[in-house]
Structure formats: structure tokens, C-alpha cells
Amino acid sequence: MLQVSDLHSYYGDAHVLHGASLRVADGEVVALLGRNGMGKTTLIRSIMRFEQPTVRQGSITWRDEELIGLLPYDVARRRIALVPQGRRLFASLTVLEHLTMVKPAGDAKGWTVERVFEIFPRLAERRRHRGDQLSGGERQMLAVGRALVIDPELILMDEPSEGLAPVMVQQLEDTIVQLKAAGLAILLVEQNFYSAIAVADRVYIMETGKVVHESAANDLPAEQELLTRYLGVR
Numbered sequence: 706m707l708q709v710s711d712l713h714s715y716y717g718d719a720h721v722l723h724g725a726s727l728r729v730a731d732g733e734v735v736a737l738l739g740r741n742g743m744g745k746t747t748l749i750r751s752i753m754r755f756e757q758p759t760v761r762q763g764s765i766t767w768r769d770e771e772l773i774g775l776l777p778y779d780v781a782r783r784r785i786a787l788v789p790q791g792r793r794l795f796a797s798l799t800v801l802e803h804l805t806m807v808k809p810a811g812d813a814k815g816w817t818v819e820r821v822f823e824i825f826p827r828l829a830e831r832r833r834h835r836g837d838q839l840s841g842g843e844r845q846m847l848a849v850g851r852a853l854v855i856d857p858e859l860i861l862m863d864e865p866s867e868g869l870a871p872v873m874v875q876q877l878e879d880t881i882v883q884l885k886a887a888g889l890a891i892l893l894v895e896q897n898f899y900s901a902i903a904v905a906d907r908v909y910i911m912e913t914g915k916v917v918h919e920s921a922a923n924d925l926p927a928e929q930e931l932l933t934r935y936l937g938v939r
Contacts, residue, residue, distance in 0.1 A: 706890055710765075711725075711726055711764070712724065712760065712762070713763055715761055722758075722915075724915060727892075727909050732889070733906050736895055737892065743912055744913070746863055752772065754775050767785065785861065786859070786860045788851075789848070791867070792845060794851075797835060798836055799832065800833070800847055803851050804821060804828075807854060809854065824850075825850055842873035857889065859890045865893070885904075898938050907921055908922050
């Protein structure tokens with residue numbers, strides 16, 4: 706589905722991605738791990754074609770179509786959705802307004818608002834509450850729900866467990882497993898190592914803008930030297 710090859714991205718003159726490459730297949734959960742400042746969010750922003758960063762070299766293909774040169778809404782129309790770091794909700798809009806403000810890019814009978822409410826019954830209960838009236842866990846549910854209503858085939862999740870209580874992290878993991886079972890592919894940027902490997906099929910590790918390791922998620926816990934060096938996991 707998604708193929709990132711030799712990607713070089715910049716913020717102004719700052720060279721952040723130094724030839725990053727990865728792939729995500731149909732129905733696969735891929736975790737992208739690394740310490741803060743290694744370029745993970747820059748990679749997500751590059752895929753979504755945000756104005757910053759600037760891609761100067763490399764390729765990003767989606768089902769063999771080049772994404773570089775497209776605008777963000779063109780990427781979304783190709784059924785690629787984003788759950789951004791920090792949720793990025795509208796404080797004055799209700800839950801229902803967040804879920805009805807976009808049109809589906811795919812089948813209108815796919816990920817409907819009603820289907821989102823089935824996965825997140827708490828959002829159904831709070832459908833009239835504004836974004837600034839929700840708890841942290843509810844905000845994350847809404848950020849995922851907002852991504853789903855475009856009826857995506859691939860979801861990019863940037864630090865979804867950030868700031869969540871452990872019980873909400875477990876619920877997030879359960880949600881990712883549900884989405885995978887429904888046929889969605891997910892590229893998961895995550896600081897929480899244990900949460901990531903609990904749901905991922907494969908993992909990549911980034912260090913200073915490069916992918917330095919790729920493996921099956923089940924194999925990574927045995928790589929103690931690698932985990933300590935790149936992730937600080939002991």
C-alpha cells in the first residue's frame with residue numbers, strides 16, 4: 706500500500722530526514738519507534754503532504770501513485786487519514802460536529818458516524834459535548850473517530866497514547882486491534898514501546914532521520930542491546 710523510499714525532508718535549512726524508508730502493507734499495523742527528535746513526526750507530516758517539512762529527495766507512493774506534489778486534501782481523498790499528535794480538536798465544536806464536518810473519501814456505507822459510535826459508545830453518550838468538555842481519553846477517541854469517518858484504508862497515528870492513563874492506553878490498544886480486524890492498515894508512531902509491540906505486526910526504529918532497524922514486533926523484545934541503544938528500554 707504505502708512505500709516510502711530514500712526520503713529527505715527539511716525544515717528550512719535543517720535536514721531532518723536522511724533517506725528514511727519504510728513500507729506498510731494491506732491490513733498491517735506497523736509501529737515507528739524512536740526517541741524524541743528523531744524525525745518520526747516529520748515522516749508523518751511528509752506523507753500527509755503538509756506545507757512543512759519540504760521534501761527535496763525521495764519518493765512516497767500509495768498504491769503505486771506518487772504522493773509528492775499533492776496537497777493534503779488530495780492525500781485524504783486517497784483514503785489516508787491522520788490522527789495527529791495532541792489530538793488537534795476544535796474546542797467549540799461538539800463531538801457530532803467533529804464527525805460530520807468531513808465527507809467520506811470512500812464508500813459512504815463504510816465508516817459512518819453510527820459505526821464510530823458502535824466502537825466508541827462513550828462518544829455517543831457525549832455527542833452534544835464540545836471538544837473542550839471532553840476528558841483526555843474521550844478526546845483521543847474523537848480524534849480516531851474523526852479519522853475513521855473519511856472511510857480510510859490507512860490511518861497514520863502520531864503518538865496516540867501520549868498523556869493517557871494506563872487504562873485508556875489499554876483501551877486504545879484494543880481499538881487498534883479492532884481496526885486491524887476490520888481491514889485497516891495503520892502506521893503507528895509511538896513512544897510507548899510496550900504498547901506499540903502489543904499491537905504491531907512489524908516495527909521500524911528511527912535514529913537521527915534514518916531507519917536503523919526493521920523486524921517483526923515479536924522479535925524486538927529479545928534485542929536488548931538495540932532497545933537500550935535506540936529506545937532507552939532496559
